[in-house]
Amino acid sequence: MTATPANTMQTTDKEVRTTCPYCGVGCGVLATPNDDGTAQVRGDTEHPANFGRLCSKGAALGATVDLSGRLLYPEIAGARVSWDNALSHVASSLQTIIETHGRDAVALYVSGQLLTEDYYVANKFCKGAIGTANIDTNSRLCMSSSVAGHKRAFGSDTVPGNYEDLEQADLVVLTGSNTAWCHPVLFQRISKAKTDRPGCRVIVIDPRRTATCEIADLHLPLALGSDVALFNGLLVYLADHDAGNPWFVEQFTSGSDAALKAAREDVPTLADVARRCDLNENQLREFYEVFTRTTKVVTVYSQGVNQSSSGTDKVNAIINCHLYTGRIGRPGMGPFSVTGQPNAMGGREVGGLANQLAAHMDLSNAQHRELVGRFWNSDRVPDKPGLLAVDMFRAVGAGKIKAIWIIATNPVVSLPDADSVRDALSSCELVIVSDCIRNTDTTRYAHVLLPALAWGEKDGTVTNSERRISRQRSFLPVPGEAKADWWIVGEVAKRMGYGASFNFADVGSVFREHAALSGFENAGSRDFDLGSLANLSVEQYDNLQPVQWPARVGNASGTARMFGDGRFYHPDTKARFIAIQTVAPKNLPTDDFPLALNTGRVRDQWHTMTRTARAARLNEHTPEPYAEIHPQDAQRFAVVEGGLVQVISRWGEVIVRAVISTNARRGSVFVPMHWNDQFASHARIDAVVNPAVDPISGQPELKHTPVRIRPYTPKWHGFLLSRRALTIDGVSYWVRANGRQFIRYELAGEQRPDHWPSWARQLLCAQDNDVSWVEYSDARAGRYRGVRMIGKRVESCIFVAPTPELPSREWLASLFDKESLDESERGALLRGQPPAGQQDIGPIVCACFSVGRNTLIDCIRSQQAGSVEAIGKALRAGTNCGSCIPELKTLLALQKKV
Ligand code: SF4
Numbered sequence: 087m088t089a090t091p092a093n094t095m096q097t098t099d100k101e102v103r104t105t106c107p108y109c110g111v112g113c114g115v116l117a118t119p120n121d122d123g124t125a126q127v128r129g130d131t132e133h134p135a136n137f138g139r140l141c142s143k144g145a146a147l148g149a150t151v152d153l154s155g156r157l158l159y160p161e162i163a164g165a166r167v168s169w170d171n172a173l174s175h176v177a178s179s180l181q182t183i184i185e186t187h188g189r190d191a192v193a194l195y196v197s198g199q200l201l202t203e204d205y206y207v208a209n210k211f212c213k214g215a216i217g218t219a220n221i222d223t224n225s226r227l228c229m230s231s232s233v234a235g236h237k238r239a240f241g242s243d244t245v246p247g248n249y250e251d252l253e254q255a256d257l258v259v260l261t262g263s264n265t266a267w268c269h270p271v272l273f274q275r276i277s278k279a280k281t282d283r284p285g286c287r288v289i290v291i292d293p294r295r296t297a298t299c300e301i302a303d304l305h306l307p308l309a310l311g312s313d314v315a316l317f318n319g320l321l322v323y324l325a326d327h328d329a330g331n332p333w334f335v336e337q338f339t340s341g342s343d344a345a346l347k348a349a350r351e352d353v354p355t356l357a358d359v360a361r362r363c364d365l366n367e368n369q370l371r372e373f374y375e376v377f378t379r380t381t382k383v384v385t386v387y388s389q390g391v392n393q394s395s396s397g398t399d400k401v402n403a404i405i406n407c408h409l410y411t412g413r414i415g416r417p418g419m420g421p422f423s424v425t426g427q428p429n430a431m432g433g434r435e436v437g438g439l440a441n442q443l444a445a446h447m448d449l450s451n452a453q454h455r456e457l458v459g460r461f462w463n464s465d466r467v468p469d470k471p472g473l474l475a476v477d478m479f480r481a482v483g484a485g486k487i488k489a490i491w492i493i494a495t496n497p498v499v500s501l502p503d504a505d506s507v508r509d510a511l512s513s514c515e516l517v518i519v520s521d522c523i524r525n526t527d528t529t530r531y532a533h534v535l536l537p538a539l540a541w542g543e544k545d546g547t548v549t550n551s552e553r554r555i556s557r558q559r560s561f562l563p564v565p566g567e568a569k570a571d572w573w574i575v576g577e578v579a580k581r582m583g584y585g586a587s588f589n590f591a592d593v594g595s596v597f598r599e600h601a602a603l604s605g606f607e608n609a610g611s612r613d614f615d616l617g618s619l620a621n622l623s624v625e626q627y628d629n630l631q632p633v634q635w636p637a638r639v640g641n642a643s644g645t646a647r648m649f650g651d652g653r654f655y656h657p658d659t660k661a662r663f664i665a666i667q668t669v670a671p672k673n674l675p676t677d678d679f680p681l682a683l684n685t686g687r688v689r690d691q692w693h694t695m696t697r698t699a700r701a702a703r704l705n706e707h708t709p710e711p712y713a714e715i716h717p718q719d720a721q722r723f724a725v726v727e728g729g730l731v732q733v734i735s736r737w738g739e740v741i742v743r744a745v746i747s748t749n750a751r752r753g754s755v756f757v758p759m760h761w762n763d764q765f766a767s768h769a770r771i772d773a774v775v776n777p778a779v780d781p782i783s784g785q786p787e788l789k790h791t792p793v794r795i796r797p798y799t800p801k802w803h804g805f806l807l808s809r810r811a812l813t814i815d816g817v818s819y820w821v822r823a824n825g826r827q828f829i830r831y832e833l834a835g836e837q838r839p840d841h842w843p844s845w846a847r848q849l850l851c852a853q854d855n856d857v858s859w860v861e862y863s864d865a866r867a868g869r870y871r872g873v874r875m876i877g878k879r880v881e882s883c884i885f886v887a888p889t890p891e892l893p894s895r896e897w898l899a900s901l902f903d904k905e906s907l908d909e910s911e912r913g914a915l916l917r918g919q920p921p922a923g924q925q926d927i928g929p930i931v932c933a934c935f936s937v938g939r940n941t942l943i944d945c946i947r948s949q950q951a952g953s954v955e956a957i958g959k960a961l962r963a964g965t966n967c968g969s970c971i972p973e974l975k976t977l978l979a980l981q982k983k984v
Contacts, residue, residue, distance in 0.1 A: 102561035103130055105548055106144040107199065107541040108692045110425030111135055111271045112550025113144055114632070117542065117561045123152045125542065125561065134632055135249060135550055141270030142690050142704065142933045142969035149701035151542045151562060157524040158566025161535040169567060173574075176491075176534055177581035179516050183488045184216065189466075191488040193220035193478050196438055197495035198228060198427025201546030201558055203596040204571035205429070206436040207588065208493060209444055210462060211575050213437065215584040217466030219449055220487065222440040224495045225430040226475040227786055231392040232423035233434055233442075234783035235401025238664050239409070241656035242613040243434055243446055246648045247384065247420040248552040248634065253279035254418030257380040259373075260290045261313065261404070262390020262789075266297035266972045267689040269388070269424050269551075274968050277301050287380070289373055291316065292390060293684065294714070294756055295749040297972035304372055307751055309364040310682050310790050311671045313391055316370075317403035318349035318666060319359030323374040324410055334412030338652035338660055345406050345663035352667040362668065377407070382418035389426055389686065393788040395672040397780045402664035409661050415649030424551040431549035435614055435635075436600060440472035441784075445604040446614035461606050462587060474784030475501060476777050483510030491518040493571055494538065496694040498527040499762040502775040502786045503737045520574055523696045527762045527770070537568040541697075544570065545593050547630070553645075555616075556632045572596050594627035605639060613655055618642035671790040672778035675753070679735060679792035681719060682754045685771055686789075689969055690933055691760040699765060705823040706930035707970075709895075710832050711761040711769035712743040715795065716750040723795050728890045730798040730819065730834060733757060735791050738773030741798050741819055743832075755795060759788075766821040800834040802868055804886035807831075807898055808850065827902040830895060833886075842870035842886065850874055850882050857881070862916050873915045878906040885918060893918025896938055897926040931977070932963035932970045942974070946981045953978070 106113040114133020118126045125148040131138035160172035167175075183191050196208050205223075212221040236243045249272065252258055258276055265273040280286045280301055290302040291313075299305045308316055324330055325346055335342050353359045356374075360367040377383060385408065391400045405421045413419035425431055437444040447454035449471055459467040473481050479497065481487045483506060490511070498508045511517050511531035519532035522540035529535060542562040549555045576588040590596045598620055605617025617639040622630065633644040654661040675682055690704040698704045713731050725731045731744040733755060742757060750756060761769035778787040800818050807828045814820045819834035839845035842863050860873040868888040874881045880901045885892050897920045901907060910921035920926050927938030942963060951957045954974050958965040964974050 100561070102559050103557070104559045104561065105428070105556045106140070106147065107428050107558070108143050109269055110427060110430055110551040111269050112428060112548060112554060112556055113140055113271050114556065115140065115144065115147065117147070119562050120148075124148050125151050133556070135552070135554060135556075136271045139271045139274055140967055142707075142967045143692055143698055145934060145967040146698070146701040146704050147541070149703070150697045151540070152700070153565050154700070155523055155525065156540070156565060156568070157521055157529070157535055157537040158568060159537055160567065163533060169569070172534060172536060173577045173581055176518055176536075177578045180489055180578070181582055183516065187488050189216050189218040190220055190472075191486065192216060192218055193473065193482070193487045193489070194491045194493065195475065195478060195495065195497060196221060196223045196433070196493045198223060198225040198425070198430040198433055199494045200429060200433065200571055201544055201548060202429060202432035202436060202555075202600065203546040203593050204493075204575070205433050205438045206444070206596055206600045207572040207575045207590070209436050209438050210587065211579050211584075212472075213443065213467055214458070214462040214464040215466070215579050215582065215587060217468055219440050219468040219470065219472030220478065221438065221472060222475045222478055223433050223438045224475070224497070224500060225425075225427060225433045226439065226784060227393070227500060227788065228389065228426040228430050229392050229423060230439060230783040230785045231394065231397030231401050231780055232387075233439065234398040234780075235405060236423070238398070238402055239405045239662055240649070240654045241662075242654070244613045244648050244655070245423055245551065245553055246414050247422055248554075248646050249275060250646075251384050251418050251420060251422070252276050252386070254382060255384040256286055256382040256418065257376055257384075258286070258288050259377070259383065259385040260288065260298055261385060261387045262292065262392070263386055263388035263424065264292065264296040264298050264686060265386065265388075266300065268426070268687050270967070270969050272424065273298065273301075277971075287376060289376065293751040293754060297689070300972035300975045304369060306363075306365055306369055306373060309362070310684060310751070310754055311394060311396070312363040312668070313400040314396060314403045314666055314668045315353050315359055315362040317400070317407055318668070319353045319356065319370070320374055320377060320407050321346060321349045321403075321410060322353065323356070324378060324407065327378050329378040330410045331412030334652070335410060338654070339409050339663060340658070340660045341663035341665065342410065344665040348665035348667050381413065383413055384418065384420055384422050386422045386424055388424050390789060392423075392785055394785070394790065395778045395780050395787040396669045397785050398782040399664070399666045399669065403666050406663050406666070409663055415647055415652070417647070428550075429548040431551065431553065432547065435549060435604070440474050440478070443467070445600070446612055457607055458603070461603050464587070474779070476779050476784065476786055479507045479510050482514050485513070488514070489516035489518070490514055491520070492528060493520040496526050496528045496696070496762070498531070499694040499770055500759070500772055502772055502788060503777040504770055504772040504775070505738050506777070520571055522568065525764065526694065526696060527764065536574055537566060538571050538574065539564065539568050543568065546572075547597060549635070553634045554632050555630075555635060557630050592624070594622065594624055597627060598622060608638070610638070613648065671787060673776045673790070673792050675792045679794050681793050681795060683733060683735065683774060683791040683793040684754050684756045684789050685759045685775060686756065688758045688760065691758070693760065694762050695760050695765055699824060702824050702826045703933045703936065705825065706936065707933050708758070709823040709830060710743050710821045711740070711758055711766055711771075712745045713795065714745045714747055714750045714756040716752040716754070717746050717748060718752055719750075719755070719795070720744065720746045723797070725795055725797050730800070730890070732796050732798045733771075733774055733793050734796070735774045735776065735793045737776060737791070739768070740771055740774055741768040755793060761821070765823070767819050769821070800836050801838050802835050802886050802888055803890045803892065804833040804884060805831065805892060805895060806833060806849070806882065806884040807895065807902065808882035809902065812849065812851065814849070825899055825902070828899060830899070838868060843872065846870065846872045846884050850884065854881070860912070860915050871916045871918070878912070879904070880907065883915070894926050894928065896928060896930070897924070900927070931973050932961075934966035935962045937961050937963040939977070942977055943981060946978060
């Protein structure tokens, strides 16, 4: 077997320059392995994406690299096997299915977590070797509407600008993007630019009031799904106020008249826009006026725009306004799609979507098919698109796809109508899963498990949202028998008889082939071109510096901006306006399901939590899944703050904690996307989400599902903190979160135990010696509090009450840091409140330094810390990753009002 090489570029003896594996900002990271299997991580001051900054997730990367829970050996039917066995089994099973049912009976479902080299080999395996286009990616869920919108407008999937544009703009419009939480380092860059240049304005367009609004001069809380009306209205306003750029429109675009006509028909007047978007007319006019008079405008958009059954139209409605004003391709201006995943862009570059070919070429283009086929020496390149993600799993459920290979993703959690995905996998003839984690909601349906490398062990490249390719470098030894994904797929391909096309000596040779294909017979005809990187030596590849494509032959330093010359990639070189009219979301609220469910991310978790939930400090900020509900909706449906609430749709239901807030838009409910069956009993929100998709991009409508809510009223509520993991049986609701020295469980039950103390002993596995209990029980009132001690050390504690009103967990949690409690602490245990002289820090705001809300309020009041800087000086909060700064500002503002 070919060994996976461990390339390193060291800054000190052990420090390795690599890239964060989370969001599409693509921050540079300097990582140093520790002897205990963890790692130290700091921001790379030389990386142009972040210049040393890291957000809370990036800063905690070192705490996520231990080997607990890792999949380290290949398995077939749950039994460990050799790699040779596993690979031969996969190859022969796929071959048999192809011979019996045809090539399209096989599919790959891959991920924006893959490195470009992994992605390239997987795509070549499908489209060049097997001859099926049935390879799609979870990036379909993230930004496929942007891809489709770019291609309609530009003739290519090109992000025109770069991150510097965000700092140079005089107006940054953030639409459908909670940048503060989802792309925090970009948010910090915008925030700093605004501080440095107070004339710079930020406008946030989002149905919810999010942390991003902390830097907004204006927040437009538009009705869910009304983005097209908003930007069509802007196009009309620009035209009516003579704010277009007729020279640019004439020279470099086509279709402006039709687009303007469609926009006028859609929203004839400002009042129509205001009504459709449910916005205040004055606020709307302010947005339009600022946009009209500001030349340097960047419009940043993300999942709030893309994840819609009309996502592609929304993207083009935004691009239309930039084309109309000629604000594209120049410093400080342009439409800017920011991707959710670390390598969504790399996946696009290799053609990892079912309707694309490699190197930004098109399956629907016969010339492209011929070119790629010739380059790959393959006569099997398919001439029709494969199944897009949602349809792919429908085909699995319908038995049309007999074998699915899922790589580095967790579709049982993340796809809409997720229960039907689960059912499809459970009935599928062959499910192969390559992952680095042993137990996920998806691996439980795998017939074959293949252990993949994790971040820290991987080696290759990723591309961030500004087209910048960076190296991810390994700095940890390969654990167990884990292998690189490119290697695994290549070895299966070899065993299926395609060896000549998959003889890659190392990861660098995969990159060189990818780069060579991008430059093959390109001559400037295609946007994606890495021709200058096609002949890198091993050393040059190892030392590759971050570079923005295209990097054509003779231009190895890359390209900062695209379209500055007015040349686009349609045959006539002109950009296209797209005529758009508003289309309502596919599934509208009804009497039975009167609210609209919106889903998204929280500050400190990533995707399905397989990595971030390992870091205790990342679980402190939001330890429990929740539904954010407007107070009037809460009142209407009798939901109370802190209680449990069921969120129910035609597709499924969850039970989560209710957070009542005017930050929510009335008529909608927000629930985070992260929790799954590994961390909670009933919080897999994508089981509730409708499977409607955009007809052009196939991107699911993850931001708009009709739901109803109702209070969930168990007989008892409780929580439990334990130094060791427990098996939680016999409860109706549970959520698990790893803490520093303990695991936290939130609990609720529909049955009251006959005898609380016996129940508690059974639950906490009280087998140790020298155990003592401190207890209070009132069976009639349904109250129980028990603390299990070994000597003077707390081992576990459990608090139960008939309502959710229970002591704050933070002070009790702090006791787990202590080897011995003093008398006053022991005396205060059952109260669950600190003794005199100690403080309950309250819910964690700053995860880096575990600074709680109560501590912050106390600091603001007693020390009169009137600024973020003053808080930082006193408590260090906000001085490391800066992710909590928006919340610090909110707290400061609230305290000023008190
Ligand atoms: Fe990673 Fe945070 Fe940077 Fe995103 S913003 S790449 S999550 S450090």
